[in-house]
Amino acid sequence: MIPETLRKELSDHCAHYPSRQVGLIYVLQKLQEHYGGWLPDEAISQAAEIVGVPEVEVEGVATFYNWFFREPVGKTVIVCCDSVSCYLCGSEKIVEHLENRLGIRIGETTPDGRFTLLPVVCLGNCDRAPSIMVGDRLYERVTPAMIDEILANAEMLAEGKE
Amino acid sequence: MSELVKISIDGQEYQVPAGANLLQVCLDLGLMVPHFCYHEALGPAGSCRLCAAMVAPSAEKPAQLVMTCMTKVSEGMVVKIQDPYAKDFRRGVIEYLMLNHPHDCPVCDEGGECMLQDMTVLSEHIHRRSRFPKRTWRNQYLGPLIHHEMNRCITCYRCVRFYREYALGKDLGVFGSRDRVYFGRVKDGVLESEFAGNLVDVCPTGVFTNKRFREVYSRPWDLHTARAICVHCSIGCNLLPGGRHRTLRRIKPHPHKELNRFFICDRGRYGGEYVNLYPRQTRPTIAGTEVGFREAIHHAATQLRGIVEQHGTKAIVALGSSRASLETNAALNLLFKALGAEPQIVYYDSDEEYAAVRLAASLTTSRAITVPTLVEMEKCDFVLSIGGDLTGEAPMFDLSVRQAIRAGAAFFVISPRAGKLDEFARSVLRVRPDALAQAVEKILQALSNPAETIAPEIADIVQALRSAKKPLFLCSAIHGDVALIKATYDLAKAAHQENRPCFLAYYYPAANSVGVALANDSLEPTKALDLLRTGTAKAVIAVEHDLATFFGNLENAKGILEKCAFSMIVSSVDSIPPDMATVWLPASPHYLTSGKFVNYEGRVQHSEGLSLATPLTDGPADLLLSLIEDLGKSALLEQAQYSDIFAVAAEQNVELDELTAKDGGIFIRGQLRPTDLMRDSSPSLPKREMIRWDIIQTFGSEELSALAPPIAELAAPARIEMHPDDMAQQNIAEGDFVPVPDTPSMKLKVVPNPNLARGTFAVPRLPAHVASQVPVEVQA
Numbered sequence: 001m002i003p004e005t006l007r008k009e010l011s012d013h014c015a016h017y018p019s020r021q022v023g024l025i026y027v028l029q030k031l032q033e034h035y036g037g038w039l040p041d042e043a044i045s046q047a048a049e050i051v052g053v054p055e056v057e058v059e060g061v062a063t064f065y066n067w068f069f070r071e072p073v074g075k076t077v078i079v080c081c082d083s084v085s086c087y088l089c090g091s092e093k094i095v096e097h098l099e100n101r102l103g104i105r106i107g108e109t110t111p112d113g114r115f116t117l118l119p120v121v122c123l124g125n126c127d128r129a130p131s132i133m134v135g136d137r138l139y140e141r142v143t144p145a146m147i148d149e150i151l152a153n154a155e156m157l158a159e160g161k162e
Numbered sequence: 163m164s165e166l167v168k169i170s171i172d173g174q175e176y177q178v179p180a181g182a183n184l185l186q187v188c189l190d191l192g193l194m195v196p197h198f199c200y201h202e203a204l205g206p207a208g209s210c211r212l213c214a215a216m217v218a219p220s221a222e223k224p225a226q227l228v229m230t231c232m233t234k235v236s237e238g239m240v241v242k243i244q245d246p247y248a249k250d251f252r253r254g255v256i257e258y259l260m261l262n263h264p265h266d267c268p269v270c271d272e273g274g275e276c277m278l279q280d281m282t283v284l285s286e287h288i289h290r291r292s293r294f295p296k297r298t299w300r301n302q303y304l305g306p307l308i309h310h311e312m313n314r315c316i317t318c319y320r321c322v323r324f325y326r327e328y329a330l331g332k333d334l335g336v337f338g339s340r341d342r343v344y345f346g347r348v349k350d351g352v353l354e355s356e357f358a359g360n361l362v363d364v365c366p367t368g369v370f371t372n373k374r375f376r377e378v379y380s381r382p383w384d385l386h387t388a389r390a391i392c393v394h395c396s397i398g399c400n401l402l403p404g405g406r407h408r409t410l411r412r413i414k415p416h417p418h419k420e421l422n423r424f425f426i427c428d429r430g431r432y433g434g435e436y437v438n439l440y441p442r443q444t445r446p447t448i449a450g451t452e453v454g455f456r457e458a459i460h461h462a463a464t465q466l467r468g469i470v471e472q473h474g475t476k477a478i479v480a481l482g483s484s485r486a487s488l489e490t491n492a493a494l495n496l497l498f499k500a501l502g503a504e505p506q507i508v509y510y511d512s513d514e515e516y517a518a519v520r521l522a523a524s525l526t527t528s529r530a531i532t533v534p535t536l537v538e539m540e541k542c543d544f545v546l547s548i549g550g551d552l553t554g555e556a557p558m559f560d561l562s563v564r565q566a567i568r569a570g571a572a573f574f575v576i577s578p579r580a581g582k583l584d585e586f587a588r589s590v591l592r593v594r595p596d597a598l599a600q601a602v603e604k605i606l607q608a609l610s611n612p613a614e615t616i617a618p619e620i621a622d623i624v625q626a627l628r629s630a631k632k633p634l635f636l637c638s639a640i641h642g643d644v645a646l647i648k649a650t651y652d653l654a655k656a657a658h659q660e661n662r663p664c665f666l667a668y669y670y671p672a673a674n675s676v677g678v679a680l681a682n683d684s685l686e687p688t689k690a691l692d693l694l695r696t697g698t699a700k701a702v703i704a705v706e707h708d709l710a711t712f713f714g715n716l717e718n719a720k721g722i723l724e725k726c727a728f729s730m731i732v733s734s735v736d737s738i739p740p741d742m743a744t745v746w747l748p749a750s751p752h753y754l755t756s757g758k759f760v761n762y763e764g765r766v767q768h769s770e771g772l773s774l775a776t777p778l779t780d781g782p783a784d785l786l787l788s789l790i791e792d793l794g795k796s797a798l799l800e801q802a803q804y805s806d807i808f809a810v811a812a813e814q815n816v817e818l819d820e821l822t823a824k825d826g827g828i829f830i831r832g833q834l835r836p837t838d839l840m841r842d843s844s845p846s847l848p849k850r851e852m853i854r855w856d857i858i859q860t861f862g863s864e865e866l867s868a869l870a871p872p873i874a875e876l877a878a879p880a881r882i883e884m885h886p887d888d889m890a891q892q893n894i895a896e897g898d899f900v901p902v903p904d905t906p907s908m909k910l911k912v913v914p915n916p917n918l919a920r921g922t923f924a925v926p927r928l929p930a931h932v933a934s935q936v937p938v939e940v941q942a
């Protein structure tokens with residue numbers, strides 16, 4: 001369930017566009033915020049109803065973009081580029097190091113719910129490969145040595161938010 | 163004919179239509195360019211990148227690698243399909259597409275007709291280099307018709323382009339991105355579209371396969387096929403049934419460039435399975451005792467001859483069949499001749515149906531109206547659907563109207579109950595079944611008196627009709643509303659202008675409704691009933707006609723048959739107990755027998771029968787001809803050349819005053835004069851407060867397909883629908899049991915339907931054999 005005020009805000013937002021479905025991404029972002037960082041099944045049907053498009057359309061969008069999550073994720077999501085440039089510049093090593101530090105495999109969430117580690121396609125930052133993103137921060141020319149610092153930083157940021 | 167341009171392909175010169183799609187041009191010339199996402203009906207998408215070739219605008223200009231499906235031909239173009247660079251590129255593309263493919267060809271149901279196999283070989287990708295693990299998917303349950311096997315997907319997007327864009331379906335989508343793209347539903351569940359079965363043909367791999375076909379293993383090349391005509395509605399889609407050993411295994415569309423093109427509805431694709439189950443009693447019986455064919459036929463001949471001798475030439479009444487071929491009905495007519503009796507044949511189940519179908523058919527075959535092909539419908543810019551639900555009553559009309567809607571046609575509906583197409587309508591007129599004709603007349607009035615102010619509810623329609631360049635009217639002849647047939651004709655005639663021809667198509671209860679409407683041996687149902695009830699007629703013959711439906715229910719049928727001195731059933735479906743009749747002759751069903759059918763346009767099409775191993779019996783026409791032989795009237799048979807449409811028509815007493823050959827069929831012109839039929843069209847019925855409306859469901863309402871297990875599984879439950887306001891007014895609550903109007907012996911559960919005209923009880927039309935199995939009432 002979502003509060004009526006939120007439903008109305010989202011519906012009004014869609015009305016701004018010549019075609020309501022333009023508002024779909026915004027609606028999903030807000031719903032993801034509302035549901036604590038991910039989109040449960042009910043969010044998909046809610047978005048479909050608010051925007052006025054079939055559920056397959058919403059599910060298509062929600063699964064297409066890297067920053068929509070259809071499963072619960074940790075407080076901080078780390079995405080590691082695995083596309084060509086980063087791969088050539090050693091992204092595999094970065095992933096391996098992150099896996100060791102966090103004690104999880106790529107695609108998993110730490111048992112304490114702090115981190116989720118995911119692969120991602122090219123971040124458009126190839127000239128400074130390998131690249132990763134931690135939350136909404138982009139890190140470039142990442143080396144295993146940098147990882148510890150990055151993680152500490154991230155924990156600080158996450159706690160600061162709390 | 164469009165202008166031709168000269169192009170060169172791999173060093174050869176060709177003349178091809180200017181502006182044509184380069185890939186299609188190559189394919190039409192028999193030059194195989196590997197491709198996946200391009201489909202003739204769906205058009206190019208440019209997404210699979212497989213159809214690459216080197217193309218230069220002229221010999222002097224440098225060549226570039228282009229996607230042929232995204233390129234239009236132009237004068238002087240130089241195309242190199244076999245260029246080493248292009249070949250290498252294509253080999254690379256297919257290698258990528260095959261990265262995650264499971265290579266499970268030996269157990270894949272697409273095997274033997276797999277486009278992926280063909281294209282892989284054609285592109286010369288023969289060695290797999292990838293050592294990485296393949297990604298795998300969980301498959302979904304998509305209902306009883308289609309099997310899902312996602313691992314085989316090569317992401318060509320054809321399925322969603324057909325389902326969402328072409329058929330305007332809502333519940334199949336594409337999810338994910340990069341190398342994890344999934345095609346399916348949000349959740350497991352039955353696919354909603356009545357055209358979902360086409361995914362089987364559209365998908366070039368084994369992701370979507372025919373669930374019924376895969377039940378019993380068979381490779382397509384082991385199938386016997388025949389070119390058949392669908393028997394489940396009046397459109398006459400062309401089909402390619404495939405059978406093996408004793409059974410029909412599957413049905414595919416046979417492309418027809420004016421009718422069904424590449425697609426068919428799921429009733430046509432899956433409805434034919436009834437032929438594997440019926441007739442259940444495969445030996446003839448005399449009074450319930452099994453006998454040989456010769457004995458049964460001889461017995462029938464002797465009895466019938468005796469009856470004519472004793473009681474005169476009017477002692478026999480026969481039920482012909484609007485779902486049987488011209489040949490079958492002609493043979494029945496011939497049987498009367500052989501007996502020296504007067505043909506008294508009834509083809510319809512009610513006088514209303516008799517009047518409505520005959521008027522519509524006469525307007526069609528006398529060319530009083532211009533009837534469009536399915537493809538012509540797609541190009542109309544104004545579509546008015548009148549008095550029926552296209553999805554259930556003429557499924558492929560629905561798909562064609564969807565194409566017109568996609569191209570921007572103004573679509574309107576006048577009907578008592580909401581149908582699936584309503585959501586695309588600019589406006590919907592929801593009127594009671596007995597007010598349909600009036601609603602159409604109102605539009606006609608407004609159209610012909612521009613000065614008058616138009617009633618607001620029809621203003622949209624009139625305005626759109628005035629400005630339309632190609633208007634189309636689609637009108638149901640299934641509900642027996644002769645006034646509506648006439649009103650729609652008047653409207654189409656008024657809208658018809660010299661520079662703006664108007665299309666009108668009626669659609670009918672059965673595959674050969676138009677064919678039998680032309681017969682002038684036709685008796686009105688009540689007249690036939692009277693002859694039988696009063697005992698004037700002593701014998702009844704039913705050929706491919708369900709007696710329980712004709713007499714209302716099984717008990718009535720039993721009563722009448724018992725009264726007759728002799729009765730005979732010739733049928734491919736023993737939906738009523740064979741021992742009810744004196745003689746039961748099991749006939750082999752449609753798809754296993756051949757014959758001609760006249761579709762909604764008046765197009766005569768021949769349906770070939772599959773020749774399967776040791777047929778158990780003959781087709782109904784042949785059984786009747788054996789009877790004629792037994793009567794010693796073989797001479798009559800020689801007159802009748804049953805492969806010849808002229809002879810068939812002559813036997814049917816249809817004086818053909820014109821026959822025209824057009825692409826893909828012969829068009830028939832009947833001698834039935836619409837004006838004669840209009841004169842004696844029945845007077846309007848007395849007004850009743852509540853009136854019944856038959857819901858014709860895509861699945862479950864048509865007699866034959868309803869017997870096929872997958873169709874029966876999809877049929878909606880029997881129910882009686884009412885408008886919530888009517889329910890409140892009459893103190894009826896949801897779930898109450900209410901007697902079915904006109905069939906008071908039957909009580910059904912009430913379901914509210916706000917999208918139903920007030921004053922209407924809507925009840926699904928169920929074939930008698932299905933209706934008899936509906937739990938009538940739950941005793942408290």
Ligand code: SF4
Pocket residue numbers: 314315316317318319320321322345364365366367369370
């Ligand atoms: S499921 Fe079939 S049609 Fe759909 S994208 Fe995959 S291969 Fe193409």
Ligand code: SF4
Pocket residue numbers: 392393394395396397398399422426427428429430431556557558559
């Ligand atoms: S539209 Fe009619 S003729 Fe065509 S496949 Fe469906 S049932 Fe058969």
Ligand code: FES
Pocket residue numbers: 081082083084085086087121122123124125126129130131
């Ligand atoms: S390949 Fe990693 S950012 Fe582009």
Ligand code: FES
Pocket residue numbers: 196197198199200206207208209210211212213214229230231232
């Ligand atoms: S067929 Fe041309 S890109 Fe797929």
